[in-house]
Amino acid sequence: MEHSTDELTVALKAENFDLIIDLHNNIRSAAVKRKLGKPSFKFKKLNFQKWLAVNFKMKSLPSVHIVDRYMETAKHLGVTNDQKGLDYFIPVSDVVPLSELPLTHQNGYTGFVIGAKHFTKQLPAEKIISICRHINRPMVFLGGKEDFEKAETISKTLGTMAFNACGKYNLNQSASIIQQALNVITNDTGLMHIAAAFKKNITSVWGNTIPEFGMYPYLPGADSKIVEVKGLSCRPCSKIGYSQCPKGHFKCMREIDENEFN
Numbered sequence: 486m487e488h489s490t491d492e493l494t495v496a497l498k499a500e501n502f503d504l505i506i507d508l509h510n511n512i513r514s515a516a517v518k519r520k521l522g523k524p525s526f527k528f529k530k531l532n533f534q535k536w537l538a539v540n541f542k543m544k545s546l547p548s549v550h551i552v553d554r555y556m557e558t559a560k561h562l563g564v565t566n567d568q569k570g571l572d573y574f575i576p577v578s579d580v581v582p583l584s585e586l587p588l589t590h591q592n593g594y595t596g597f598v599i600g601a602k603h604f605t606k607q608l609p610a611e612k613i614i615s616i617c618r619h620i621n622r623p624m625v626f627l628g629g630k631e632d633f634e635k636a637e638t639i640s641k642t643l644g645t646m647a648f649n650a651c652g653k654y655n656l657n658q659s660a661s662i663i664q665q666a667l668n669v670i671t672n673d674t675g676l677m678h679i680a681a682a683f684k685k686n687i688t689s690v691w692g693n694t695i696p697e698f699g700m701y702p703y704l705p706g707a708d709s710k711i712v713e714v715k716g717l718s719c720r721p722c723s724k725i726g727y728s729q730c731p732k733g734h735f736k737c738m739r740e741i742d743e744n745e746f747n
Contacts, residue, residue: 494520506559528558535698535724542718544697551699570704571682575664579657583665589645590623596666596685599636600628600651601674603726605693608672608738610639616670617643619743625650625666627659627676668708670746673700681705688712688746692737693730695721712745713737 494517505525507514518525537543547554556566583591597617601607608616617624617639623646626636630652640647650662660679663669668686671677673694680687686706689696691713698721702709714720720737722730730737 490516493517497521504562506562508555508558526558526561528555531699538695538697539721539724542720546697546699548697549699550701550703552703554699568704570684571678573660573679573682575657575661579655579661581654581658581661581665586625587623587645587648590625590648593667594623594625594648595620596627596663596669596671596676596680597624598627598663598669598671598674598676598680599639600632600676601672601726603693604729605723605727605735605737606673607692608690608741609735610635612738612741612743613639614642616741616743616746617646620746622646622667624648625662627651627662668706677702685709690738690741692735693720693722693726694724698724710745712741714740 490513497517498521502521502523505518505521505523507518507525507527510527510530514527531546534545534547537545552571553566556564586594597613599608599613624643625648626632626639628636628651632651633649636649636651640649650659654662659676660683663676663680663685664683666680666685668688669677669680670688670690671680672690672692677687677689681702681704684704684706686708687702688709689702689711691711694700695713696711701711714737717737719732722732
């Protein structure tokens with residue numbers, strides 16, 4: 486780990502930058518800054534406020550998206566927000582033609598991102614099935630190779646309305662499927678932010694984490710919405726996530742209301 490930090494420092498020194506904007510603000514970035522010896526501004530991470538939210542359910546976090554807080558870090562340079570949201574550019578070679586999808590999906594589908602890094606950020610398979618039956622629209626399931634079996638089980642239950650794309654495409658190709666979707670349902674994960682970059686109408690689902698941490702979809706489609714189970718005394722239980730529900734009941738996902746989806 487230290488070796489990679491040294492390599493990074495050498496590469497940055499060769500660029501001879503005048504100023505450092507440190508959006509990581511962690512031990513490793515602090516070490517790099519010390520070695521570079523340049524003036525710097527660092528991002529305020531609000532770790533204490535997040536700790537209060539997780540451990541005491543205290544509402545001390547500002548109602549500001551993390552993107553706007555990042556922009557604040559660079560305001561000293563005269564950087565301003567154009568309010569156009571995020572950008573994501575797909576190479577032509579990675580555009581997925583609709584003809585690759587089943588005929589049932591070529592006239593429109595919902596992109597359903599079922600994956601996430603942590604279990605407590607993921608909708609259970611039975612809840613996904615229930616949501617899809619409530620919507621009754623063609624679905625393309627997106628996620629990594631680790632999500633394939635879960636999506637396969639769901640797809641076999643739903644029949645022709647489902648297409649399992651988990652693990653079949655790289656990130657840019659998955660982004661292409663998101664870009665062409667009518668709308669997107671997603672857990673709190675990376676493809677959610679890519680969907681926001683394309684101004685998709687997003688229904689984002691929140692389990693053990695909360696939108697108040699500031700990482701909800703940034704300037705998505707006008708009809709986007711956040712779905713969560715409010716009022717749970719155990720939520721948020723982490724600012725990141727767990728491999729299983731610490732309480733064992735997983736109410737933050739199991740009690741998600743299917744009527745919130747359309």
